[in-house]
Amino acid sequence: MKKGILFVDDEPRVLDGLKRLLRGMRNDWDVYFATSGREALERLNKEPVDVIVSDMLMPEMDGAYLLGEVMRRYPHTVRIILSGQAERESVLNSVRHAHQFLLKPCDMQTLKKSISRAGALSDLLVNERLKKVLSRIQSVPALPAHYARLIDELGSPKASIKDIGQIVSQDMGMTAKVLQLVNSAFFGLTQNVSNPAQAVSILGLNTIRALVLSVKVFSMVNEDDLQRYELTDIAEHCLAAGLLSKELAVMEHQDMNTVDEAFLSGVLHDCGKLMLAANLGEDYEAVVAYKRENHVTAWEAEKLVLGATHAEVGAYLLGVWGLPESIITAIMYHHEPEIYKNTQFHPLTAVHVADYLLRAMDISHTGEKVPSLSENYLFQIDAYDRLPAWWEAGEMMIQDDANAT
Incomplete structure (x- = not known):
């Protein structure tokens, strides 16, 4: 079955460019376009899609808020942020709502690959109830001992990126989330990172501290x-x-x-x-x-x-x-x-x-x-x-x- 893809951007010329570039995908995708978050939600209310790709900075309703609403109303939809490098702080605020992050301008090969893979994965889990539960995940559960050690290290004036990397490497939840972020196209790396300690080093102490203490991407297992x-x-x-x-x-x-x-x-x-x-x-x-x-x-x-x-x-x-x-x-x-x-x-x-x-x-x-x-x-x-x-x-x-x- 063809996959439904919705692109959201407040700049009409960006959407016009996408329309031209994506003509060759019309046999595989039903592609829709919206110029605002409000218009996107109205479109989804008529016909849900498999993947939504949203700009970050938009008037009235930004990408983070839009994807938060999509997660709440249409949890099966894969959510992708398409953002500029200058918007890194804004992107961090969207971490709890987005599955993937792409850097604008994004080359068409990367965009097609990311969307195609996301659409294919939607067929992997046939149990729709579980898919909806998992699509609502905002924070990754971490074991209490690891979580406590991480909080203590981040709160120390002598916080060490090496020690933080070691803590993250020992916890599967933390490892998964950190690798999700560092392997996103937003960071512009030429190859995938498979070493969690290296991923922590690339993200840097300030980003890790913001993700853990402000955005709260990790939650402690009861x-x-x-x-x-x-x-x-x-x-x-x-x-x-x-x-x-x-x-x-x-x-x-x-x-x-x-x-x-x-x-x-x-x-x-x-x-x-x-x-x-x-x-x-x-x-x-x-x-x-x-x-x-x-x-x-x-x-x-x-x-x-x-x-x-x-x-x-x-x-x-x-x-x-x-x-x-x-x-x-x-x-x-x-x-x-x-x-x-x-x-x-x-x-x-x-x-x-x-x-x-x-x-x-x-x-x-x-x-x-x-x-x-x-x-x-x-x-x-x-x-x-x-x-x-x-x-x-x-x-x-x-x-x-x-x-x-």
């Missing part, structure tokens, strides 16, 4: 929810999976970008569990109860109870946030990698194997059923004979961690 939804165990497992995924990539002589993406994919592979637990409450409690009573994996329980899994939820959310496709692939398919028809080592390989090894060695203590290892996938990429060496690497990592504590 202490009662930590045990109820096993969030501490999930976070510890994800960090361990990130470290082991990185080690596996190093062992396979991958380039530094793949090593960073393997680490990040491991840290984020179960972020969908955090998003579901933080936003669905009792519904996700039913998932946890089903998992315990029937001794199945969380992935299997989610599929039966919710009709969608944490893998789909995580891939959808981070996908509309614009994270690299290799990371989205690793998150989406880490339980069923054979669906992704690659023929060589990939961040997906690292995460699938690391997740299996850590569960098999039972260091996460959740009592969850060990997920299946796809031997067909390992044969598909000609890596089955590497499994003993990878197992040994996992054992060594766990032993080193035990010795350190």
